[in-house]
Amino acid sequence: MQPLTCERVAELTDGVGLEVVPADLRSAVLEHASTCPTCRALLARLGPDDDETGTAGPALDPPARFADRTLARLAEERRAAGSGEARPESS
């Protein structure tokens, strides 16, 4: 899979968040964000892609927690992609 640039991530999420990113690209975005603090911060600022932050309490979602969830989500999507059909990861 081709790594995304920060510019591309910003373009894809387009001020709205991961909801607008196609599923196959989403894992690429998350993968990039897992290694890129800038994009991780960008995604965090765009808002949660689930409702967890809504119940997290005051002000700030700690970046470490967001990273954890990002990585968990990534692993989950990988598992999902690998389970049903045999999809070539990269060739």
Ligand SMILES: [Zn+2]
């Ligand atoms: Zn980046």
